[in-house]
Amino acid sequence: xxxxxxxxxxxxxxxxxxxxxxxxxxxxxxxxxxxxxxxxxxxxxxxxxxxxxxxxxxxxxxxxxxxxxxxxxxxxxxxxxxxxxxxxxxxxxxxxxxxxxxxxxxxxxxxxxxxxxxxxxxxxxxxxxxxxxxxxxxxxxxx
Numbered sequence: 001x002x003x004x005x006x007x008x009x010x011x012x013x014x015x016x017x018x019x020x021x022x023x024x025x026x027x028x029x030x031x032x033x034x035x036x037x038x039x040x041x042x043x044x045x046x047x048x049x050x051x052x053x054x055x056x057x058x059x060x061x062x063x064x065x066x067x068x069x070x071x072x073x074x075x076x077x078x079x080x081x082x083x084x085x086x087x088x089x090x091x092x093x094x095x096x097x098x099x100x101x102x103x104x105x106x107x108x109x110x111x112x113x114x115x116x117x118x119x120x121x122x123x124x125x126x127x128x129x130x131x132x133x134x135x136x137x138x139x140x141x142x143x
Contacts (some may be wrong), residue, residue: 108141
């Protein structure tokens with residue numbers, strides 16, 4: 001398995017290649033991958049910087065699915081920093097886009113993330129509601 005620092009180096013190379021060939025879509029994905037590598041260190045501040053770059057690119061090129069994924073990743077990074085309210089705001093944006101583009105996997109995952117964030121805030125009633133929605137989508141996916 002590749003260690004986290006090596007993963008960062010590999011993702012920086014991926015980003016450099018995307019920049020050199022002037023491929024914005026590839027560049028956006030490279031920023032997501034680099035953000036994920038930093039997230040796994042865990043270096044949430046660097047992850048946020050990279051996810052934010054990916055978000056800007058996805059908005060610029062009009063890719064709603066990638067925009068939603070960037071919002072979801074930002075939510076996870078902010079929750080990693082303990083900023084659950086900001087994380088929830090990003091998760092809600094991801095949820096809205098996932099519904100819009102018909103991404104049931106993203107929708108289910110986001111319900112689970114929202115449940116964990118509300119659980120961390122001690123709002124167990126809201127957490128249960130989101131986890132139940134996550135479970136409902138997961139069951140539909142198995143049918």
